Amino acid sequence: MPSAEFVEAVLGVVERIPGGRVMTYGDVGIAIGSEAPRAVGRVLALYGHSVAWWRVVPASGNPPQGHATLALPHYLAEGTPIRATGAPRAGTAAAAASHETVARSLQAGEYRLVLSAARLPYTHEIYGEVAL
Template identity: 45%
Template sequence: MSTDIVAEVRAEVAAIPAGSVASYGAIAERIGTSPRQVGRAMSLLDEGVPWWRVVHADGTPATCHQGQAPRLLADEGIPMRGTRVDMRRARHRREGPVPPSS
């Protein structure tokens, strides 16, 4: 995995404010890769990155980290619909230029 992709994913995830989420696909589209590659890059990030703010397109939280994502999302007041994030209300719409793809 390219260290550039990991760095780009780290920057995108770090830019998601508390109370918002982004999908793997939205991050992938923004940096010019696949959602699967975003997931792989996410597994290489350090604990200081708010990984729980990245969810599946249908709002399903990540299952890694012993299933802590739903609790962390709730702690931030992220709106849920049952066990999924209410993507219509919680989706982060990143502003600014799209980084150049490699």
């Protein structure tokens, strides 16, 4: 079981992630001076209901495991960059012909976050107290 101090530190970082941006479990660990991304995930599983849990994702860019459908409305409302994985690539004729395919893919949880655009940079103040 994570210590109360660890839980408080994790939740404190998650509360400060701006809407439309994400951090990985490892990023949150780095921000609090820990190398325990699985412990960060455990904290969110046990206590994350009170914070914007959808803003913490695996390094793969997938939504939190088992929560793709619950997280999607949050990502859409906040303008978080995402892309459908079960749909044709943007800019192709197949993609232009099928916005419905993209919508179906998103609803089915077949999407990833575009980490290159959504991930909070290491220059953000959240990392201010950690020597990177």
